Structures are given as structure tokens and as C-alpha cells.
Amino acid sequence: WSVGGIAGAAGGALAAATGTPLALHFAAVAGACVLAVGLALRHFVEDRAEVATAAQHPGPKPGRRRVLTGRLLLVGLVTICATTLEGAAADWLALFLTDERGAAESLAAAGYAVFAVAMAAGRFSGTAVSERLGRHGAVRVGGLVSFAGVLLTVLGPGLVSAYLGAALWALGVCLVFPAAVSAGGETPGRPADAIAAVTAIGYGGFLLGPPLIGLLADQVGLGRALLVLLVLAGGIAALAPAVR
Numbered sequence: 001w002s003v004g005g006i007a008g009a010a011g012g013a014l015a016a017a018t019g020t021p022l023a024l025h026f027a028a029v030a031g032a033c034v035l036a037v038g039l040a041l042r043h044f045v046e047d048r049a050e051v052a053t054a055a056q057h058p059g060p061k062p063g064r065r066r067v068l069t070g071r072l073l074l075v076g077l078v079t080i081c082a083t084t085l086e087g088a089a090a091d092w093l094a095l096f097l098t099d100e101r102g103a104a105e106s107l108a109a110a111g112y113a114v115f116a117v118a119m120a121a122g123r124f125s126g127t128a129v130s131e132r133l134g135r136h137g138a139v140r141v142g143g144l145v146s147f148a149g150v151l152l153t154v155l156g157p158g159l160v161s162a163y164l165g166a167a168l169w170a171l172g173v174c175l176v177f178p179a180a181v182s183a184g185g186e187t188p189g190r191p192a193d194a195i196a197a198v199t200a201i202g203y204g205g206f207l208l209g210p211p212l213i214g215l216l217a218d219q220v221g222l223g224r225a226l227l228v229l230l231v232l233a234g235g236i237a238a239l240a241p242a243v244r
Helices: 002-018 022-041 048-056 070-099 105-124 126-133 135-155 158-173 176-185 191-220 222-226 229-243
Strands: none
Touching: 002 022, 002 105, 070 105, 070 135, 070 158, 070 176, 070 191, 070 222, 070 229, 105 126, 105 158, 126 135, 135 158, 135 176, 135 222, 135 229, 158 229, 176 191, 176 229, 191 222
């Protein structure tokens, strides 16, 4: 996921720098994605035989308990805060750099590439960080780092500070979604249902967060609208014990 973000941002920066028409750029990306999915389908793991065996020899049905407990709702709230922070960077960071900072389109796309690289680096090192700080400790620190990153991106002087802020923004938020899904998976009795619930709540942040920021930006400007993300970053830090 994160490496794909890096590739997309780098490709966008290159297309902008070379003046590639948008239709040609998108057509090339679409073709590459079709090719990649076609290759991936050849390596899917077949599981139909396992499902058929389970259907022929069903075990005792566990008692059906409510999935959305109070704890899981808090985990979902942490997740939606994180995905809104991540989605806001994907949808608005480059536009902020062009509209508010006057950056060229290629430099603005490079700003999101910085975010994507930091996101990938943070996730690849996430196991070591979580083992050192504990899962909830990593989430709490992540919320605080994201808070600092958003603040520096929006209010810091110059393009370099925006890049540094974007890196902190990504490093802070990168472990929250995986930590929340992991916490959901430890729900007794129905871990798969709990993971599905946490993930569904979390993807609501990708779906609803960026458009709401856009509506707010129409009223107060994009820079001020992005400052709303500080509340979400603070919420992640405050709710971190839910993923303990």
C-alpha cells in the first residue's frame, strides 16, 4: 500500500514536470494496474477446497455475541481518526502546496511523495517500534507526532518545512491503522468479525473525511481547514489505551 503511494506520487511528479497530458497519464496508470492485477491473480491461494471441507464437517456453532462492544467502538474511533488524517494528506496535501504555498505542480506532487516514503518507512519499522513502546504507546506517540506534523505543514515557513511536516505527519499516523486492526483481532470469540467492523469503520474516514475538509475549505480556506486534523491527532493520542 505505502510503496504504491510512493510510486503514484513519483509518477505524478514526473508527469507534471514533463507536461504529460492528464488523459495520457491516467491511461498509462490504468494499463499498468490492469497488468499488475492480472499477474497477481495467477498467484492467489486457492481456498475453495478448505471451505467445502468445512461445510461438510461443520463444528459446533459458537454463541452469537454482539461484535460492537464499547471497546471496539473506541478502537473504531481511533481508526477513523487515523484514516481521515491519512486520506487528507492523499487528497489535499499537493493542492495545499500549490494553492497556499505557490509550489509548482511537480514539487507539490513530490510533497506527497515525501509523505508516502515516510509512511512506508514507518510501517516497515513498525514492529520494532511497537515492541519497544507497546502498541498503545506507539499509537499515543503517533498521535502526538502527527499533531506536530500537521502543525508544521500548515503553519511552518517555506516549502522545506512543509516537506518536513508531511514526513512527521506520515510517521505519526502510519502505525495507527495496523495497531487498531490488530487490537480488533484480539476480540474473544469473533476476531474476524471484529477486524471487519474496525476496518469498515476506518474506511469511512477515507470516504467521508476528505470531502468534509473540502466543504470546510470553501468557507475558511484550505490551510485553516487542515488544522481541524489537529483535533483528530489529539484524539488518537487520548484514545490510545483502547488498543492496549
